[in-house]
Amino acid sequence: MEKFADEVLIEVAAGSGGNGCVAFRRERFIPHGGPAGGDGGRGGSVIFSVRRNLRTLAHLRFRHLFEAENGHDGEGSGRYGKNGEDMVIPVPPGTALFDPDTGALLHDFGKDERDLVFLKGGNGGWGNIHFKSSVNQAPLQALPGQKGSRRKLKIELQLLADIGFVGFPNAGKSSLLDRFTRARPKIAPYPFTTKIPNLGMLRVDDRDLILADIPGIIEGASEGAGLGIQFLKHISRTVALAFLIDLSEDTYHEAFGILCRELEAFSPELLRKKRVIIGTKLDLEGSAEHLDDLKKIYPDEMIFGISVYSGEGIPETAALFMKLGEVET
Ligand SMILES: Nc1nc2c(ncn2[C@@H]2O[C@H](COP(=O)(O)OP(=O)(O)OP(=O)(O)O)[C@@H](O)[C@H]2O)c(=O)[nH]1
Ligand SMILES: [Mg+2]
Numbered sequence: 001m002e003k004f005a006d007e008v009l010i011e012v013a014a015g016s017g018g019n020g021c022v023a024f025r026r027e028r029f030i031p032h033g034g035p036a037g038g039d040g041g042r043g044g045s046v047i048f049s050v051r052r053n054l055r056t057l058a059h060l061r062f063r064h065l066f067e068a069e070n071g072h073d074g075e076g077s078g079r080y081g082k083n084g085e086d087m088v089i090p091v092p093p094g095t096a097l098f099d100p101d102t103g104a105l106l107h108d109f110g111k112d113e114r115d116l117v118f119l120k121g122g123n124g125g126w127g128n129i130h131f132k133s134s135v136n137q138a139p140l141q142a143l144p145g146q147k148g149s150r151r152k153l154k155i156e157l158q159l160l161a162d163i164g165f166v167g168f169p170n171a172g173k174s175s176l177l178d179r180f181t182r183a184r185p186k187i188a189p190y191p192f193t194t195k196i197p198n199l200g201m202l203r204v205d206d207r208d209l210i211l212a213d214i215p216g217i218i219e220g221a222s223e224g225a226g227l228g229i230q231f232l233k234h235i236s237r238t239v240a241l242a243f244l245i246d247l248s249e250d251t252y253h254e255a256f257g258i259l260c261r262e263l264e265a266f267s268p269e270l271l272r273k274k275r276v277i278i279g280t281k282l283d284l285e286g287s288a289e290h291l292d293d294l295k296k297i298y299p300d301e302m303i304f305g306i307s308v309y310s311g312e313g314i315p316e317t318a319a320l321f322m323k324l325g326e327v328e329t
Contacts, residue, residue, distance in 0.1 A: 006057045006157040009100055012119060015043025015068040015084035017145025020125035023076030024138065034137065036078050037128040040145040043121030044068030044084035050113040054092035055208035056201050057157050068119075071145055074127040084121055092157060092208075100154040122146030161199060161212035162325040164235025166263065167244035168255055169216025169226070172280035172308065174198065176244065177213040179308045180318065185213055192216055192227055197234045204318055209325045212238065219258045222265035232266045240274040240324035245294070247279040247287035247305065253297055274324050276302045278317065283307040 018040025025033025046068055069084030093113055097106040107116055125143035132139055165173040169191030177185055181200025186193050198213040212235050218226040235241065245255045256277060263270040277298065279291045282305040291305040304320065306313035 008057045008060045008155050009064075009152065010060060010155060011065050011150060011152050012046040012087070012089070013065065013067040013150035014046050014087075014119035014148035015070040015121045016148040017041070017043050017122035017124040018071035018073040018081035018084075019144045020127040020130075020142030021074035021076060021081075022128045022140055022142045025077075032138070035128040035132050035139050036076055037142050038074035038076070038079045038081065039127045039129075040074045040124030041071030041081035041083040042124050043071045043145065043148045044086040045117050045121045046119040047086050047088045048095075048097070048107070048109070048116045048118055049088050049090050050093050050095070050109050050115070051090040052093060053207050054090060055162070055210055056092065057095070057155055058201060058203070058208065059090070060155065068121055068148065070148070071121065071124045073145075074124065074142070078127075078129060080127075081124055083124075086121070091155065095155060095157050098154040098156060100152050106153075119149055119151060122148045161210045161235060161238045163209065163240050163242055163321055164212045164214065164238040165242050165244055166214065166217060166232075166235070166259055167280075168218060168246065168249075168251065168259070169193070171216065171244040171246045171255075173213045173216070173244050175308045176278070176280070176306070176317075177211055179314060180321075181211060183213075191218075195227065197231055202318060202321060204322050207322060209321055211321070217259060217262050219262070221262045229262055229266045232263065232270065236267060236270065238273065239326075240276070240321075241270065242321070243275060243277045245277060245279050246281055247290040247294070248281045248284035252279070252290045252294060256294075256298065256301075276304060276320060276324065279303065279305040281307060281309075282312050283310040 021037030023037040025036045068087035071084045072081035074081045095109045123146045125145045128139045128142045131141045174185040174187045177200045180202045183200030185198040194215045200211050202209045214231050215227045221229045
């Protein structure tokens with residue numbers, strides 16, 4: 001999962017400069033006014049701006065071409081053309097820009113988060129005001145705006161999960177990922193359905209959160225039972241953990257303790273993360289009582305009940321994930 005990359009190919013274009021204008025002063029009582037054609041405006045630039053609320057490149061998938069506005073042409077009476085609007089492209093921290101043909105790294109926002117003027121807009125052309133000379137009092141000459149340049153880009157981001165799901169096999173981890181994100185993990189009524197970690201993006205308002213679903217953990221996993229615990233490394237850099245516990249199973253009251261012991265055997269750091277216990281399958285018989293029971297057993301833990309079938313607790317869980325996923329900066 002450290003290798004899980006988000007990638008988009010786009011094309012960016014700076015605006016061209018506006019053209020210079022050929023015009024003359026027209027004033028009453030002055031039969032032959034001097035040149036008065038203004039300069040064209042500058043074309044807009046293409047600027048990348050790091051936004052901390054973004055976690056993925058999903059917002060760049062909706063279109064391919066990102067174009068800054070052209071500068072407006074100069075006008076008579078010495079009026080300059082308006083400058084074109086810049087095209088500001090927001091990217092999440094950690095984004096890197098590459099040349100899609102050579103693969104060369106052009107810029108790494110992981111090292112420098114300041115705004116980057118990637119392509120400067122073209123200069124506006126001179127109006128005929130600039131061409132007046134002692135020999136030519138009425139110049140018909142003006143310059144066209146400078147063409148804006150364009151460029152293809154590969155934008156890449158290494159994704160790191162914000163919240164990791166841990167739980168026994170069959171607890172409903174993949175089902176929750178499926179419910180919250182567009183990831184479509186395999187879901188089945190038998191243990192160890194998930195063999196490799198799955199990532200998905202939960203988007204609420206304009207914030208993205210990466211959720212990681214990993215294979216089920218059983219007692220003794222740290223000694224190699226089941227699929228082992230080596231994939232816990234994929235959630236070792238998350239901000240928070242969600243412990244999913246199947247409320248319809250008899251093991252509901254011991255699952256949390258077992259999971260904690262297995263996680264601790266891998267790395268005690270994991271138990272220092274923010275966490276929430278999520279009781280799953282609340283729609284099944286007896287689950288509601290088991291949820292109350294769980295709250296009594298672990299009065300100091302944050303505990304939520306959900307069902308991906310009935311939808312109960314789902315919006316609350318999404319809001320909670322958003323809160324848990326906040327990184328203190
Ligand atoms: N009744 C009910 N069944 C659920 C709910 N959530 C998941 N299930 C079922 O539980 C079974 C296991 O779900 P998964 O999402 O595959 O569980 P998992 O934790 O990813 O399992 P592993 O990948 O094996 O670790 C599936 O048959 C799901 O349909 C729920 O809210 N209610
Ligand atoms: Mg699964």
